[in-house]
Amino acid sequence: xxxxxxxxxxxxxxxxxxxxxxxxxxxxxxxxxxxxxxxxxxxxxxxxxxxxxxxxxxxxxxxxxxxxxxxxxxxxxxxxxxxxxxxxxxxxxxxxxxxxxxxxxxxxxxxxxxxxxxxxxxxxxxxxxxxxxxxxxxxxxxxxxxxxxxxxxxxxxxxxxxxxxxxxxxxxxxxxxxxxxxxxxxxxxxxxxxxxxxxxxxxxxxxxxxxxxxxxxxxxxxxxxxxxxxxxxxxxxxxxxxxxxxxxxxxxxxxxxxxxxxxxxxxxxxxxxxxxxxxxxxxxxxxxxxxxxxxxxxxxxxxxxxxxxxxxxxxxxxxxxxxxxxxxxxxxxxxxxxxxxxxxxxxxxxxxxxxxxxxxxxxxxxxxxxxxxxxxxxxxxxxxxxxxxxxxxxxxxxxxxx
Amino acid sequence: xxxxxxxxxxxxxxxxxxxxxxxxxxxxxxxxxxxxxxxxxxxxxxxxxxxxxxxxxxxxxxxxxxxxxxxxxxxxxxxxxxxxxxxx
Numbered sequence: 001x002x003x004x005x006x007x008x009x010x011x012x013x014x015x016x017x018x019x020x021x022x023x024x025x026x027x028x029x030x031x032x033x034x035x036x037x038x039x040x041x042x043x044x045x046x047x048x049x050x051x052x053x054x055x056x057x058x059x060x061x062x063x064x065x066x067x068x069x070x071x072x073x074x075x076x077x078x079x080x081x082x083x084x085x086x087x088x089x090x091x092x093x094x095x096x097x098x099x100x101x102x103x104x105x106x107x108x109x110x111x112x113x114x115x116x117x118x119x120x121x122x123x124x125x126x127x128x129x130x131x132x133x134x135x136x137x138x139x140x141x142x143x144x145x146x147x148x149x150x151x152x153x154x155x156x157x158x159x160x161x162x163x164x165x166x167x168x169x170x171x172x173x174x175x176x177x178x179x180x181x182x183x184x185x186x187x188x189x190x191x192x193x194x195x196x197x198x199x200x201x202x203x204x205x206x207x208x209x210x211x212x213x214x215x216x217x218x219x220x221x222x223x224x225x226x227x228x229x230x231x232x233x234x235x236x237x238x239x240x241x242x243x244x245x246x247x248x249x250x251x252x253x254x255x256x257x258x259x260x261x262x263x264x265x266x267x268x269x270x271x272x273x274x275x276x277x278x279x280x281x282x283x284x285x286x287x288x289x290x291x292x293x294x295x296x297x298x299x300x301x302x303x304x305x306x307x308x309x310x311x312x313x314x315x316x317x318x319x320x321x322x323x324x325x326x327x328x329x330x331x332x333x334x335x336x337x338x339x340x341x342x343x344x345x346x347x348x349x350x351x352x353x354x355x356x357x358x359x360x361x362x363x364x365x366x367x368x369x370x371x372x373x374x375x376x377x378x379x380x381x382x383x384x385x386x387x388x389x390x391x392x393x394x395x396x397x398x399x400x401x402x
Numbered sequence: 403x404x405x406x407x408x409x410x411x412x413x414x415x416x417x418x419x420x421x422x423x424x425x426x427x428x429x430x431x432x433x434x435x436x437x438x439x440x441x442x443x444x445x446x447x448x449x450x451x452x453x454x455x456x457x458x459x460x461x462x463x464x465x466x467x468x469x470x471x472x473x474x475x476x477x478x479x480x481x482x483x484x485x486x487x488x489x490x
Contacts, residue, residue: 062428063448066456125463129456 003254004172005401007247008086008235009342010078012187014050014228014329018081022232022339023346026354027374031328033211033226038110038191046205048214049191050228050330067130068143069108071229071335075140075187076147078233082183083148086235087247090148097180099152100141101171102187102233103163103334105388106198108135109190116194144183144233152179157334160388161296162258164231164337165396169256171236181237185338189229199227204300204389212358215331217297217324218304218369220362225299231335232342239401250345254381255283255397262391271393272296273310276383279395280314285381287315290397292353292370292377294340294384297324307385308365317366321377324369325354337386341398344382348400353377414465414487416440419457419480426460427453440481451475454483461487 009019014032016022025032035041036049056065056073064076079100083090090098111128112135118126133139138156145154153174157166164186171184190198199205206224208214215226242249257278259271280287293315296307311322325343326336347353353375361369381399388394420435429435430448439447444454458474461467467490477483 061431062424063430063453065428066426067452125459127459129452129459132452 002176003239003252004175004236005239005242005252006234006236006250006345007242008082008088009232009250009345010080010082010085011232011339011342012052012074012078013230013332013339014052017052017054019085019342023343026325026328026343027352029328029355029357029373031211031357033214033228033328033330035209036191039193041196044196045200045207046196046227047209048206048211048226050226050230050332051191052230064143066128067134069111069134069139071187071189072108072134072140072143074189074230075102075233076143078187078231079144079148079183082233082235088181088235090150093150093181095149096152098150099154099174099179099182100144100150101153101155101157101167101174101182101184102141103157103159103167103338104137104140104186105158105160105163105188105333106190106195107137108139109195110192111135113192113194140187150183152182159392159394160390161331161333161336162386162388162392162394163334164339164341165256165384165386165394166258168234168236168253168338168341168396169258172253172256175236175238180241181235183233184236185231185233185341186334187231187233188333188335190333191227191229204298206299215299215327216359217295217299217327217356218308218361218365218367219359222299222301222304226330228330228332229335230329230339231332232339234338234342249401251348251398252401253396254399255279255281255285256395257282258392258394260391261393270306270310271391272306272385272387273313275393275395276310276314276385279383279397283397283399285397285399290315290320290381290383291379292321292323292344292347292382294344294382295322295324296385296387297326298387303387308367311367318368320368321353321375322367322369323353324356327357327359337384337394340384340386341396344384344398347379347382348398351376351378353379414484416480416484419484422460422464423449423457426457441479443478
């Protein structure tokens with residue numbers, strides 16, 4: 001099968017804007033989780049978030065400002081950085097040879113809330129004309145496509161947190177079918193009251209107000225997650241074509257697996273283990289070749305248990321390093337998993353595994369969780385896991401290009 | 403003459419349109435909005451129909467005029483838009 005490479009990364013996260021800033025903070029264990037400042041969260045059970053303050057006017061053309069949600073602005077910045085990082089001038093790409101495939105969980109929710117408030121408080125005349133698309137799931141793909149003239153195969157994948165990996169897999173399929181280059185991944189977030197109440201329908205969100213104690217996967221005090229915004233967009237292209245143009249190769253997207261969980265209450269096994277096995281088989285990688293697992297890290301005890309059991313079943317207890325740098329950003333919905341893929345590729349580049357911060361592994365888990373500080377290690381192959389609410393499980397294997 | 407002059411001063415002008423266009427839709431980086439744009443095509447100025455609809459919505463709220471979507475999207479230049487508002 002045609003090998004597909006990542007040649008550009010644009011990361012934008014609560015603990016760093018731009019790939020270098022994000023990676024430096026992440027290796028140093030610096031968290032971006034803060035009390036919510038984007039809206040008054042004092043009346044809500046969840047009071048913390050991974051926020052990305054962003055001066056849109058400094059980064060984007062003024063034509064795009066009235067038409068875009070905050071997370072779309074972040075994604076436009078990330079896309080531009082990814083293309084620059086890849087050394088690609090989109091104007092030189094064939095019109096229909098380059099595309100955009102992103103993941104989304106809620107579209108432009110903050111924009112949508114504001115305009116719906118205008119609708120019922122003031123009337124239809126006060127609703128922005130841009131509401132017609134600014135809250136769509138596909139809006140980031142569309143805006144990036146328009147801005148850079150990338151009209152090849154494009155779309156959006158909606159599978160909550162798993163979407164960041166599902167978009168990368170969709171991208172790999174399109175490149176194997178002949179598309180030259182695709183911007184892929186996710187930059188997401190819905191830090192607004194509407195987004196908050198939508199996520200508070202169960203106990204997945206942490207109600208702690210201590211940024212160092214709020215999101216503690218695999219810890220005895222695990223009590224849900226902190227939501228955040230941001231993510232990463234990746235430039236992906238066929239490996240050999242990338243080499244011919246002299247591109248820097250971060251690594252290869254070598255394997256992918258996706259499953260759905262059985263219905264709630266079923267006695268059947270959760271789907272995550274099969275997603276991992278499928279991704280390893282797809283990559284032609286044995287478990288003992290995997291150097292690190294970037295965990296989904298739900299921080300809900302039952303879900304942590306399922307993930308630890310799946311890792312143990314495939315790799316053996318304590319046999320592979322496991323980490324969750326998202327403890328520094330919060331869970332970024334559809335942006336989380338592609339940011340983890342970016343971190344995995346940077347871990348391969350630099351020979352360092354970023355830490356899972358603020359966590360002390362609970363004694364009932366036997367996974368080798370990298371806590372405290374980053375761990376130096378040769379990383380050739382990494383597995384990234386992501387689960388979406390509603391039963392989505394996805395796994396991607398990335399490895400140093402051969 | 404005096405009353406007609408007063409009417410002209412109160413009329414909607416190109417400067418009014420530019421101010422609202424900039425806040426409602428921004429400006430294309432390659433266009434000089436301070437140049438001679440009165441008869442330029444909105445498509446050449448980088449404004450699509452949605453930008454014009456949003457601009458029309460702001461104008462109708464600020465000036466209390468009714469601008470139909472069909473009339474707004476039929477306008478092709480700033481001169482046409484200014485005339486549309488003044489005839490509303």
